[in-house]
Amino acid sequence: MRFSGVAWTDSGFEVAVLDAAGRPRSPATRFAAGQVGAVTAHLLALQRESAAAGEELATVIDSTNGMLDGGLTAAGLAVYRADPWTLPARPAFGSVPAAELARAALRDPAAVVRLGTDTGTMGGRSAEMIAHIDSSATALARMVSSGRCLWGNTGDRPVVALTFDDGPNPPHTHRVLDVLDRYAVPATFFCVGLHALAHRAELDRMAAAGHQIANHTWSHPYLPDLSRTELLDQLGRTDEAIAKAVGDDPGPRMFRPPYGGRTPEVLRWIDESGATVVLWDVEPCDWSMPGPEAITRAVLDQARPGAVILLHDGGGDRSQTVAALPAVIEGLTARGYAFARVDRLPVT
Incomplete structure (x- = not known):
């Protein structure tokens, strides 16, 4: 299993990917605001690379990022949400770093929630929202x-x-x-x-x-x-x-x-x-x-x-x-x- 995290910043997005041992597969990649298509293409390439190695790829966002999961799931990616209580403190402005999002799923796969086009970003928290x-x-x-x-x-x-x-x-x-x-x-x-x-x-x-x-x-x-x-x-x-x-x-x-x-x-x-x-x-x-x-x-x-x-x-x-x-x-x-x-x- 490989784990990718997608973080947001004041100027765009960051993507990091870890292997099953928690080692970075490559340096974190940054994308400017507006490059959602490029983020999606990058993650799909990582998914193909993982599949060629006989592994699955889990992509993780957090509850402060409702911009991407709809398009990512529609593209065929397995997208999960990590909630604040599973993550370190956020920076002054932005989500936690992408590697920390990936690490949350690596650390405890049961603590992240699988999302779909029918659930939306906050799937699994509907009772709390109500x-x-x-x-x-x-x-x-x-x-x-x-x-x-x-x-x-x-x-x-x-x-x-x-x-x-x-x-x-x-x-x-x-x-x-x-x-x-x-x-x-x-x-x-x-x-x-x-x-x-x-x-x-x-x-x-x-x-x-x-x-x-x-x-x-x-x-x-x-x-x-x-x-x-x-x-x-x-x-x-x-x-x-x-x-x-x-x-x-x-x-x-x-x-x-x-x-x-x-x-x-x-x-x-x-x-x-x-x-x-x-x-x-x-x-x-x-x-x-x-x-x-x-x-x-x-x-x-x-x-x-x-x-x-x-x-x-x-x-x-x-x-x-x-x-x-x-x-x-x-x-x-x-x-x-x-x-x-x-x-x-x-x-x-």
């Missing part, structure tokens, strides 16, 4: 009532907001923008900072078309696993990356927590940052790639006036979302719905 969300109900209700969280909006006006998470992600973000342009539909993009750093052209195009660009953290972590400083750094650095495309006054600071992950403490920290939390009312689970028809059907079945619709342009292959988008727009339009950015959604 408990965290349930514990946050009172704090979230206060934020909704004070206008610091947009969720569960209802009203008589048939207007909905299309939102796209986890990009920019060429070529899928570009194709989503093509469809939105064709139908003259505004949308809101919740961008991951490390991707925004690398794909300025996509952000420039969003801004030029009048779409809203909002914050979805730097590395797509599970927020309850972060300290206050780590969370605020994730938001602040992503704001900086977005500001390079939209200027210093991008409008209301809106933030979507990855996975909707929250605790009362996390919500307090976000509130202190000055950002408005945006959740969602319609979730077709397009990230699990159920097929364009299933995505369209779920959106049309769940839509109602004031709804915020959660879709994805990043996090992996989003060709199904692109394929579903025309039918989603046409279906909603036929039912009398108009479209608005989240910050322009009528609130009643």
Whole structure:
């Protein structure tokens, strides 16, 4: 068995691979932000090399990295998640080094969780996530009532907001923008900072078309696993990356927590940052790639006036979302719905 770890940094990714004795197979390899395809190709080459030697390759990320596993598993890699209690302390900004991620699986294979396109990054922790969300109900209700969280909006006006998470992600973000342009539909993009750093052209195009660009953290972590400083750094650095495309006054600071992950403490920290939390009312689970028809059907079945619709342009292959988008727009339009950015959604 061989073990590879994939770490994230303030500028990109690091990949390290260990053999069954814990020895490095080669020096750690660094990839700049935006080189997700190169990371995937490198890991696939390592997998082929392992197979030629009669060994399997396990690739390990951690809960602060929700950017890669969807695409890696879809490519045929065996991807696992190591949780904070199995790892050494993280640096000031970034995940633990790639070799430490690989070593976590080597040290105790039962302590890492196998991921799949149907589970998402946080597979195996759903009960914990639900408990965290349930514990946050009172704090979230206060934020909704004070206008610091947009969720569960209802009203008589048939207007909905299309939102796209986890990009920019060429070529899928570009194709989503093509469809939105064709139908003259505004949308809101919740961008991951490390991707925004690398794909300025996509952000420039969003801004030029009048779409809203909002914050979805730097590395797509599970927020309850972060300290206050780590969370605020994730938001602040992503704001900086977005500001390079939209200027210093991008409008209301809106933030979507990855996975909707929250605790009362996390919500307090976000509130202190000055950002408005945006959740969602319609979730077709397009990230699990159920097929364009299933995505369209779920959106049309769940839509109602004031709804915020959660879709994805990043996090992996989003060709199904692109394929579903025309039918989603046409279906909603036929039912009398108009479209608005989240910050322009009528609130009643």
